[in-house]
Amino acid sequence: MAVKTGNYTYLLENTPSVLSFGAVGSKKESEGPLGQYFDVINPDSTFGENSWEKAESKMVQISVEKALSKGHFEPEQIDMAFAGDLLNQCIGSVYGLRDLGIPFVGLYGACSTMAESLALAALFVDTAIAKRALAVTSSHFCSAERQFRFPLEYGGQRPPTSQWTVTGSGACVVGESDTAPYVRAVTIGCIEDLGIKDANNMGAAMAPAAAKTIARYLADTRTRPEDYDLILTGDLGQVGSALLEQLLEQEKIHLQGRHQDCGLLIYDRQQQDVHAGGSGCGCAASVLCSFILPKIRKGTLGDVLFVATGALMSPTSSMQGESIPGVAHLVHLSSSRRRKGVE
Amino acid sequence: MSPTPREYNKMSEKAAPNSKLWKNVGMAFLVGGLICTIGQGILSWTQWLGLSQEEGGAVTSIALIFLSALLTGLNRYDDLAKHAGAGTLVPITGFANSMVSPALEFKREGLILGVGAKMFSIAGPVILYGISASVLYGLIIALFH
Amino acid sequence: MEWVITFGKAFLVGGLLCAIGQIFIDKTKLTPARILVGYVVMGVLLSALGVYGPLVSFAGAGATVPLTGFGHLLATGVQKAVAERGLLGALTGGLTAAAAGITAAMIFGLLTALLFTPGDKS
Secondary structure, eight states: OOEEETTTEEEOTTOOEEEEEEEEEOHHHHTSTTGGGOSEEOSSTTTTOSSHHHHHHHHHHHHHHHHHHHTTOOGGGOOEEEEEESSGGGHHHHHHHTTTOOOEEEOOOGGGHHHHHHHHHHHHHHTTSOSEEEEEEEEOHHHHHHHHSOOTTSOOOOOTTOOEEOOEEEEEEEEOOSSSOEEEEEEOOOOBOOOOOOTTOHHHHHHHHHHHHHHHHHHHHTOOGGGOSEEEESSOHHHHHHHHHHHHHHTTOOOTTOEEEHHHHSSOTTTSOOTTOEESHHHHHHHIIIIIHHHHHHTSSOEEEEEEEEEOOOHHHHHTTOOOOEEEEEEEEESSSSOOSOO | OOOOHHHHHHHHHHHSOOOOHHHHHHHHHHHHHHHHHHHHHHHHHHHHTTOOHHHHHHHHHHHHHHHHHHHHHTTOHHHHHHHHTHHHHSBHHHHHHHHHHHHHHGGGGOIIIIIIHHTHHHHHHHHHHHHHHHHHHHHHHHHHO | OHHHHHHHHHHHHHHHHHHHHHHHHHHSOOOHHHHHHHHHHHHHHHHHTTSHHHHHHHHTHHHHSBHHHHHHHHHHHHHHHHHHHTHHHHHHHHHHHHHHHHHHHHHHHHHHHHHOOOOOOO
16 A cells, blocks of 8 residues: 655555556557667657647557557556647547547656556555556647647747657556566656746746656655666756756765656667657657567566656746646656665 | 856856857848849849839839749759848848748648748738838828828 | 849848847847837838938848748838828828738738648757
């Protein structure tokens, strides 16, 4: 049963497992350094659909099907689905899960949604409310561009701080099992806003939330960065990653090369013209489900803090000149059930 | 111990990479200049055909707008604009692209509220404030001359 | 030789007007739509002040193709209409002069939307 420790963190005493997982991407993702690890790559980013929104839903459907089939599950065996994406009213998730008949909880945490959904799925399983729960998120470059920025054919120039929305989806099935990766703890983040208004610099808007959540988790669990093999943020990109390390330095927390960012892992920034790196719900989700979880399962990665960050603005709030609030949720994933850090 | 918004703004400005200003300005100059030179070619040709200055100007605009619409439809204008920046934004071709691209993009939302309404989402303000400024100017000369 | 000078002037002035726009893009947080609005209004203003007319005679398409030229077109249209029709001309002059450009953009926009399909960026 989950127990609260400190002010923000829940220790999952039954350590639920990520039973199976699937990752989907498209052409640009396949050309990046992690291309070979994806379960499904469709170089046609329409995924055979006639709108970008439907293409995104198709990716959700494919990643869920992959996660289910890899674990030999039927949709009826899943008690609850936690899902969300960037589109208005989360239509990517809704239409993607429409035909599966799984009880559905729609979430909006912007790009933090993978950690949010995974945390909730793990909490539901740990407290035995659900036997198996599904966590899935997605993003699509084209559907995000047309909703948040400009039409795709519009001739605009992206500033160097801007990030490239990942066309991808990742899905995890969480349940009780004796196989790694285990979910050991979760920290639900608070909304943090240090006044960044530039929608082309989301990394800077989200970094304070990531710093706060990491610091709170470490304080709550009385552990240090050295107790973990990897502290993996969602999509801070180059600018946000630099700011995160500076913010934590101010709190006397030194990440010492243990920090990586999904937005920097998924693309080759020298070759792929993505400016400050990848972003989107699908960024953290697909990197986690393609590259990180298999390593934890094999044991090549021991303890990982997965900290997905979200920028919680909308086109309306941006137009009204509001600053961009950020949020970050943390999931402690581990290859073993026993805590090796200081209790 | 978290920084104030003002301190953080400074931190984030420092962390942001600078855009390559001189390269961008050079590209904008080159491509923008080239589009104007193409325009001059069309203008000179219309004058050689015997069209008036006014008619020639209109034909030049129409021809450039056509080329921009075609490149936009072929998904090429944005590739050019990525490098040219203001070089493809400031000429009349950029204005055309700002009308054609949303019309094309929002085709899926239907002919009325998609193509019809979204066509003016970027160009609308340009037309509105251009016309408004001209009306203001017209009022001034009508009343004071 | 004369045409080299004509084209050279168009290239130079057109290029310069675009280069100024690029400085706005890189050095300010102005969105492209704001920059375009600024250019058109600036064109009306400069034309009203009698600065833009001589620039057009000097650079030809180098001054008329950038969006400041669109503003100049609106201003000269209004000038002419007010001279012909008085106060009513203030309302009709701008749009009449700009009719070809705006209508062309609308029609080619509509045709493009009907004939082509939107594509992904690479």
